[in-house]
Amino acid sequence: MASSERTGIPREIDRGIQLWRDRWSLLRLLYADRALLSALTGAQLLAALWPSAFALTVGWLAGRLGDVLGKEAPATAVVTPLVLVALCLLLEEATVALLGAAQIKAAGRVDGRARHRVRTFVLTCRGSTLLEDPEVADNVSRAGNITGDDHRSPGKAATGQLTLIFRILTAVVAAVLVARFSVILAVVLLFGSLLMRAVIRRQWMHLTEVKNGREHRARRARYWTDLAGGRAAAKEIRLFGLGDWAVARRSREALEWAGELWRVRYRVLKHQWPAVIIALVCSSSALFFPARAVVRGEMAAADLVTYLVAGATVITISRMGYEAFDIEYGLESVKALRELEERGTPSRQEAGSGRTGPGSGRPPAIHMENISFRYPGTDRPVLQNLDLRIEPGEVLAIVGKSGVGKTTLIKLLAGMYEPTSGRLTVDGSDLAAADVTAWRRRMGVVFQDFVKYPLSAADNVALGAPENAATPEALAAALEAGDARALVDSLPSGADTLLSAEWKDGVDLSGGQWQRVAIARALYAAQHGRDVLVMDEPTAHLDVSAEADFYRRIVAQASGQTVVLISHRMSTVRHADRILLMAEGRVAEEGTHEELMALDGDYARLFRLQATRFTIPEGGATPVLST
Structure with a gap:
């Protein structure tokens, strides 16, 4: 009117x-x-x-x-x-x-x-x-x-x-x-x-x-x-x-x-x-x-x-x-x-009970209670009545076909979206009423479309926890953990090399090299108090050998953090504490790798389909091409 x-x-x-x-x-x-x-x-x-x-x-x-x-x-x-x-x-x-x-x-x-x-x-x-x-x-x-x-x-x-x-x-x-x-x-x-x-x-x-x-x-x-x-x-x-x-x-x-x-x-x-x-x-x-x-x-x-x-x-x-x-x-x-x-609705004006990241103690217990979500202007729900609990310190893997809501789930978890219905709680407190800025300071995230900052390699890593003064030792540790140390050392000016060819003396990296830098950024965040580590398709640009070694590195370096891995490659997540298979906005199957293989459902079918090309030895780190 x-x-x-x-x-x-x-x-x-x-x-x-x-x-x-x-x-x-x-x-x-x-x-x-x-x-x-x-x-x-x-x-x-x-x-x-x-x-x-x-x-x-x-x-x-x-x-x-x-x-x-x-x-x-x-x-x-x-x-x-x-x-x-x-x-x-x-x-x-x-x-x-x-x-x-x-x-x-x-x-x-x-x-x-x-x-x-x-x-x-x-x-x-x-x-x-x-x-x-x-x-x-x-x-x-x-x-x-x-x-x-x-x-x-x-x-x-x-x-x-x-x-x-x-x-x-x-x-x-x-x-x-x-x-x-x-x-x-x-x-x-x-x-x-x-x-x-x-x-x-x-x-x-x-x-x-x-x-x-x-x-x-x-x-x-x-x-x-x-x-x-x-x-x-x-x-x-x-x-x-x-x-x-x-x-x-x-x-x-x-x-x-x-x-x-x-x-x-x-x-x-x-x-x-x-x-x-x-x-x-x-x-x-x-x-x-x-x-x-x-x-x-x-x-x-x-x-x-x-x-x-x-x-x-x-x-x-x-x-x-x-x-x-x-x-x-x-x-x-x-x-x-x-x-x-x-x-x-500026988050800084809505201070709630959320804790800051550094020094927050044990990882939080996260519970998605009957969550549904649809994008504004659409009638089709992306998530439907999703009920999910993430235990403190758990390594959780989420797999499924493209478009089933995996990335949307992560954005809900990060407070980027608010559910259409249901609620998301952190240690029993509703995230909708909490200080979302403080909550995000407890998270280290590698999105599928992560940002490639036109800054030095050191700055690209240190932005994982910008509130902390970056020391050479901390940066080196994060690069080593993310398997990016040799890459950065080979650059013309080492960690001070500008990662953008659009500027003078800058260099371009390949997709796989950029992904290593992004993973190092997330691990740097984990080293500085982030107790929830989320990685969305973290091996999409890595070669097969690096992908097979990825899980071992992440689990070893993220000890004491809750880790959420999203992937469409089953080999990346097979050793997770728990695996969720999503379909049509819901959790279709849930369990360990062995339990899901024994169930012989869609997860087992997809795993076998991917395994027809590569054989991964149980104790090894290098995949063997099937004949």
Whole structure:
């Protein structure tokens, strides 16, 4: 229901009230830095007063020149007004310079605070479900695209709003000057100029509404731009000859986004005639009536200059400067940020009973009680009535076909998602009511799509427990445990080597090499107090020999932690304390490897199917290719 319908206020009045509230919210953004606001206001005040002062001094100079030319005054009579005109011009230049510097400084600080609020929202959302909502993604784009092509700068919007207020003050002061000649003319010029501005603003600002309403199209165009020109997909695009297709797709998305904008812009240009008529009436009135007064002898010719300059100053308020667009674009960023913060649930504001990771004692008992989960906007459940208990210090393996909910289960465990129904408890406490940030500090996770940070090898490992100061000994131990020590030692600068070829002196790693680094990161976390270690497809990029050795290393290094392994390769998890086979969002089979093989169900069938290619000796670490 619209706000006007809820309050009973007519729609136009309600829109006007909301407009004033929005504009006031922009000015409040500047209030946080009062010293800078004072400097900015002072510069704006000077800029508002000098046009009328200039009109008076130019009129005075014109009168003195007339007296000198008419032999009624000596030539020195023009010196004082001439000096004042020069001072007005110098004041204008100084004011413009001061105002420009103050605006840049103030806008930068406001934008910095806005960026901080966007980052805070993104980083402290309790889970990732909210961030995966397309509407939220659009608002993050609107709120965070401060330096992008759209220039949605809250800082520019705030300083633009202040500029607009003082531009109106400039017109009012000039209108008061015109009123000395004719009150009616002053009212006509001021009212006509404001009306002209309102008409122009209504036409052009509709373009802003259309542009912001098509943010999803803009994001798609940016995606295809990055895909066609970036490194991520460069190999496939060139290998399969997809360059022309990617560029064409990007062009199509860009046209889908811009086509409606062009049509709106064309309609605006076609309907400029009301503004043109108002402009002609105002400008002709400002020229005709003072000139007629001079011809009739009702006003001195020198005063004509003053009133023409003052009248022109009043009319300039109708001009749509950059500040109008800065206000509209930046206001959309502020509104988007407000909507984000109203929808978000920052975990740091929801301190509960969760413990911090380091020094927390024994691993927790985790219980998923009748958990069901489905993604927003879908009816198909990913998990259905799942009941699972993870014992402290247990090595639990979760296997199953792709798409049965294994990774979703891990995201629920990490507090990234909240269950649609049921609850997840940690040592008997509901995770939904706990401090999820503290809970995550007890976990070390290797996701299937782990992040490859463009940092040094040492930093890539140390980010597993960023609250601890990384020592060479701790990093070496984690690398050794993750079978990545030899790899890192072979790099040009050892652990200090930058792992990204996009930067100078950086190197690229293969998929398997990156996975070793990611495993070392998780083991580094385990060494620094993380008592729940989760690995999602940890051997996907490893060779067969490294995969066979993986389990032994993990169990040896993660002693005292709860370990959860997710894999579709049965050989990786066969020695786990307990194995779960998931199917259709439920636990279909459960037990040790021997128990599940004796059950002769789906687990046994899948294990035998994979074992047809490799034979793994019971006591050995090296698989033997079957013949």
